[in-house]
Amino acid sequence: MTVDRTRGYRVFRAVNAVILTGVVIVTLYPFVNIVARSLSDEFAIRAGKVNLVPVGFTFRTYEFVAADPTFWTNYRNTVVYTVVATAIAMFMTTCYAYVLSKKHLKGRTFLIGIAVFTMFFSGGLIPNYILISSLGFKDSIWAIVLPNAISVFNLLVMKAFFEGLPAELEEAAAIDGMSTYGVLLRIVLPLSKAVLATMVLFYAVSFWNSWFAAFLYMSQSDLFPVTVYLRNLIAGATTGTSVGADATDMTVATNIKAVTMVLTVIPILVVYPFVQRYFVKGVMLGAVKG
Amino acid sequence: MSTTRTIDVSPGAGDPGRARPGPARAPRPPKRTWRQALRRDWQLYSLAILPLLFFLVFRYLPMIGNVIAFRKFQPGGSVLGEEWVGLRYVKMFLNDPSFWQVFTNTVVIGVLTLLFCFPTPIVLALLINELRGRRIKRFVQSVSYLPHFLSMVVVAGLVMEMLSVDGPVNQLLRAMGNDPVAFLQEASWFRTIYVSSEMWQTVGWGTIIYLAALTTIDEQLYEAARIDGASRWRQVWHVTLPGIRPTAVTLLILNIGTFMAVGFEKILLLYNPLTYPTADVISTYLYRMGIVSNSFSYAAAIGLFEAVIGLTLVLSANQISRRTVGTSLW
Numbered sequence: 010m011t012v013d014r015t016r017g018y019r020v021f022r023a024v025n026a027v028i029l030t031g032v033v034i035v036t037l038y039p040f041v042n043i044v045a046r047s048l049s050d051e052f053a054i055r056a057g058k059v060n061l062v063p064v065g066f067t068f069r070t071y072e073f074v075a076a077d078p079t080f081w082t083n084y085r086n087t088v089v090y091t092v093v094a095t096a097i098a099m100f101m102t103t104c105y106a107y108v109l110s111k112k113h114l115k116g117r118t119f120l121i122g123i124a125v126f127t128m129f130f131s132g133g134l135i136p137n138y139i140l141i142s143s144l145g146f147k148d149s150i151w152a153i154v155l156p157n158a159i160s161v162f163n164l165l166v167m168k169a170f171f172e173g174l175p176a177e178l179e180e181a182a183a184i185d186g187m188s189t190y191g192v193l194l195r196i197v198l199p200l201s202k203a204v205l206a207t208m209v210l211f212y213a214v215s216f217w218n219s220w221f222a223a224f225l226y227m228s229q230s231d232l233f234p235v236t237v238y239l240r241n242l243i244a245g246a247t248t249g250t251s252v253g254a255d256a257t258d259m260t261v262a263t264n265i266k267a268v269t270m271v272l273t274v275i276p277i278l279v280v281y282p283f284v285q286r287y288f289v290k291g292v293m294l295g296a297v298k299g
Numbered sequence: 300m301s302t303t304r305t306i307d308v309s310p311g312a313g314d315p316g317r318a319r320p321g322p323a324r325a326p327r328p329p330k331r332t333w334r335q336a337l338r339r340d341w342q343l344y345s346l347a348i349l350p351l352l353f354f355l356v357f358r359y360l361p362m363i364g365n366v367i368a369f370r371k372f373q374p375g376g377s378v379l380g381e382e383w384v385g386l387r388y389v390k391m392f393l394n395d396p397s398f399w400q401v402f403t404n405t406v407v408i409g410v411l412t413l414l415f416c417f418p419t420p421i422v423l424a425l426l427i428n429e430l431r432g433r434r435i436k437r438f439v440q441s442v443s444y445l446p447h448f449l450s451m452v453v454v455a456g457l458v459m460e461m462l463s464v465d466g467p468v469n470q471l472l473r474a475m476g477n478d479p480v481a482f483l484q485e486a487s488w489f490r491t492i493y494v495s496s497e498m499w500q501t502v503g504w505g506t507i508i509y510l511a512a513l514t515t516i517d518e519q520l521y522e523a524a525r526i527d528g529a530s531r532w533r534q535v536w537h538v539t540l541p542g543i544r545p546t547a548v549t550l551l552i553l554n555i556g557t558f559m560a561v562g563f564e565k566i567l568l569l570y571n572p573l574t575y576p577t578a579d580v581i582s583t584y585l586y587r588m589g590i591v592s593n594s595f596s597y598a599a600a601i602g603l604f605e606a607v608i609g610l611t612l613v614l615s616a617n618q619i620s621r622r623t624v625g626t627s628l629w
Contacts, residue, residue, distance in 0.1 A: 022429070120347060137361045220450060285444075
């Protein structure tokens with residue numbers, strides 16, 4: 010693009026810079042603030058003194074939260090749910106996406122329609138609740154892991170990717186007598202590392218972040234993921250802590266909430282810089298293919 | 300999204316998923332019988348079995364399960380209800396004043412969300428696009444879509460902390476000499492809080508698709524416009540905006556489709572009895588009716604109503620857009 014040197018354009022660039030700086034600040038401020046709160050003295054927070062820097066710097070709250078066995082059980086649950094759910098979701102999505110990517114397949118339109126229709130119409134909360142209950146999935150990992158095994162959006166992204174692979178390779182392998190399973194496992198999947206990585210991340214993040222299924226179907230606190238632990242904290246439903254003198258307090262200290270939030274988000278923040286360009290690629294893959 | 304090009308079942312030239320080497324290049328008859336297809340592609344079909352089972356059980360069974368909206372359900376009784384009661388539950392919610400309140404709230408919040416959260420990503424994408432320097436562009440983008448990766452619980456927690464009596468917003472109010480406001484306890488504030496937090500959370504992510512669409516616009520169009528003497532504004536108006544129109548329309552249709560299902564999770568986390576007058580929407584109301592008070596049939600009737608409106612909205616938006624703009628989902 011050639012550079013316009015008109016005055017109007019210079020003004021626009023300045024305004025634009027100001028606006029975008031504002032966007033960046035507004036986006037980041039809550040994060041910085043919450044980290045500052047997590048490292049601050051409770052009284053300083055109550056006095057409204059904590060902004061961007063911790064006041065009365067202390068790790069005590071972290072130690073306090075870490076000393077709660079329920080927190081650790083729930084944290085571990087989140088890890089387990091995320092890993093298992095992602096594995097199942099990847100298996101199901103890959104299989105179906107591969108089938109859908111075969112343009113010659115009889116009944117393909119129907120198979121796609123089955124998936125796409127669910128994007129626009131769903132059974133709703135109550136029938137789902139009854140279904141999960143009558144399947145006996147309550148208070149079990151299955152309630153979290155199975156009902157969300159395929160995200161249609163991810164499915165379509167993957168299908169688009171598979172369609173873009175060179176058909177000749179698969180054809181050659183087939184002529185050499187490789188079975189469909191063999192082609193998928195040994196030709197297609199190794200060529201699809203980029204999209205597979207993206208999908209793993211999509212699923213992992215969504216399972217890591219999910220809370221409602223567990224909130225709905227889990228009744229024992231040792232089965233909760235950390236998101237439900239956090240939800241109970243911010244809802245003030247429990248103190249969230251089974252140790253310490255504050256345990257009887259009905260309102261949870263704001264620094265405890267802050268610490269739990271930080272600990273919940275940290276894994277995502279840690280992988281974020283490395284994975285975000287995959288995310289972007291994944292979304293664009295889904296979008297551009299239209 | 301990618302449903303536009305799904306109709307081609309024409310026999311492709313390459314067909315690699317086949318186990319049996321056959322006359323690969325020979326022109327195939329356009330139609331194959333199911334028997335032939337099954338024999339040829341049984342391995343492919345076998346891969347679809349589990350996913351199909353998934354859709355059947357977890358997506359389509361619940362749709363059928365909606366019959367309890369027309370049957371009397373008793374806890375412990377049959378899953379599909381005990382006896383037919385016709386439209387009893389539908390009539391019930393149509394006569395329920397609380398239902399009309401939550402219906403209004405749903406529409407208001409839905410319209411506000413659409414009004415604010417649909418155009419802002421377009422604007423932000425255009426602004427980011429004007430930035431020079433890849434580094435800074437990347438940085439702004441990365442920061443702006445960070446909130447998208449947070450759990451709704453964390454978002455709700457952040458909102459509550461920001462707006463708490465000792466939080467930054469109230470600090471600012473106090474610094475300006477005002478009294479602190481208990482934002483989350485006041486019904487009049489709920490919609491503002493909801494919509495702005497929604498914007499905070501989604502605007503960056505929304506730009507990704509538009510930025511992708513912007514890169515596909517032909518550079519020659521800009522050149523041609525410049526030669527014709529178009530100013531930067533005119534270039535945006537006549538080249539950039541038309542360039543991203545198909546994307547925008549597609550997203551608009553999708554947004555309209557989810558219009559009724561306004562942020563259930565977020566509202567459930569953020570509202571409380573004090574803010575029910577403005578915050579309670581159909582989905583949260585049916586959650587309380589169904590799950591909390593065990594009126595499954597009544598809640599299912601409400602849910603079905605909501606889903607049907609949603610589907611109708613997508614279908615009509617799609618139809619309208621096909622007629623007027625020529626873009627449609629299918």
